[in-house]
Amino acid sequence: MPKPLALDDVDHELLGLLQRDSGRTLRELGDLVSLSPSAVQRRIDRYRRHGLIARQVTLLDPARVPAVLLAVCLVTLERESGRRHQEFRERLLAASEVQQAYDVSGEWDYVVMVACSGMAHHTEVAKRLFDEAPNVRRYTTLFVLDPVRTSGALPTRVE
Numbered sequence: 654m655p656k657p658l659a660l661d662d663v664d665h666e667l668l669g670l671l672q673r674d675s676g677r678t679l680r681e682l683g684d685l686v687s688l689s690p691s692a693v694q695r696r697i698d699r700y701r702r703h704g705l706i707a708r709q710v711t712l713l714d715p716a717r718v719p720a721v722l723l724a725v726c727l728v729t730l731e732r733e734s735g736r737r738h739q740e741f742r743e744r745l746l747a748a749s750e751v752q753q754a755y756d757v758s759g760e761w762d763y764v765v766m767v768a769c770s771g772m773a774h775h776t777e778v779a780k781r782l783f784d785e786a787p788n789v790r791r792y793t794t795l796f797v798l799d800p801v802r803t804s805g806a807l808p809t810r811v812e
Contacts, residue, residue, distance in 0.1 A: 658703040663688065665809045667696060668705075672806040675709050715800045720771050723752075723797035728763040728783060729790045737788040738762075744786060750778045 660668070667686050670677065679690035686693070700706040715721050730741060738756075745754045745765060753766040765782070769775040775794075783792045 658705055668809045722769045722771055722775050724767050724775060725795040726765040726792055727761040728765060728792040730762045731788045731790050741786060741788060744782060748782055
């Protein structure tokens with residue numbers, strides 16, 4: 654694991670701004686953190702070089718996407734070798750419907766967020782990911798009724 658990138662107060666502020674809206678211009682960002690556009694660009698380039706910025710994406714408002722069906726799936730695997738867990742992870746990584754997946758502690762082994770184009774699509778995805786997986790002991794699905802908050806922003810300061 655590479656050494657974490659040392660961040661100053663401006664870095665923390667800039668990273669927070671980028672996580673809320675990376676579509677701002679360099680000038681707008683610079684005005685907000687009191688840097689020139691070129692200084693902002695150098696910092697962003699440094700974040701990318703060190704892998705702090707993994708990628709830039711556009712987040713759609715799930716309430717405005719027609720017929721989108723969001724679901725939280727809680728999964729328990731059979732207590733087998735780490736190889737079986739790796740196979741399950743690879744299955745999740747290969748599925749475009751999987752928006753997020755977490756290996757968690759407690760009663761469940763994984764929390765998997767999926768986005769589907771309707772109930773029939775969700776049924777197909779659940780069959781492919783969970784029913785046909787040789788090491789899934791059980792799973793349950795919670796359908797999202799109202800996506801109250803869909804942020805992916807992470808804190809950058811340890812307090």
